[in-house]
Amino acid sequence: QLLTRAVADAEAETQEAARERTELSASLALAQQRGNGEAAARAAQERAESERLLAEERRAGARLRGSNQALEEKLAAVAEQLVSERASLGSVRAQAVEDAARVGSLEVRLQASDEALAAARDALVAAQADAAADA
Numbered sequence: 001q002l003l004t005r006a007v008a009d010a011e012a013e014t015q016e017a018a019r020e021r022t023e024l025s026a027s028l029a030l031a032q033q034r035g036n037g038e039a040a041a042r043a044a045q046e047r048a049e050s051e052r053l054l055a056e057e058r059r060a061g062a063r064l065r066g067s068n069q070a071l072e073e074k075l076a077a078v079a080e081q082l083v084s085e086r087a088s089l090g091s092v093r094a095q096a097v098e099d100a101a102r103v104g105s106l107e108v109r110l111q112a113s114d115e116a117l118a119a120a121r122d123a124l125v126a127a128q129a130d131a132a133a134d135a
Contacts, residue, residue: 004068010057013057014061020050021050
């Protein structure tokens with residue numbers, strides 16, 4: 001936005017310089033009609049300076065428009081990359097949720113296995129105690 005405003009300002013200055021050039025041309029023509037050589041020379045000098053400034057403003061405006069275009073292209077590329085990165089992040093998050101569900105399932109199975117092992121140990125101890133009592 002800042003660059004766009006600078007371009008607009010440069011274009012406004014260019015238009016102002018063009019208007020001044022037109023006014024100076026009219027002043028020069030009037031001075032020449034009146035035969036005022038000094039005023040005509042001064043008006044011609046001012047017109048030349050105005051034209052030089054106008055050319056500078058046009059070059060500056062063109063540079064700003066070029067910079068603005070380059071920045072807009074860079075912004076579009078970054079925005080496209082951001083969309084891609086967000087999609088990738090969504091995929092990673094989905095995989096993380098799937099992995100968390102798998103870990104939860106494995107923890108439940110491990111708990112069940114631990115309980116079955118404890119029950120088997122208790123049964124073994126009871127069986128060994130019965131065997132010792134019978135002997």
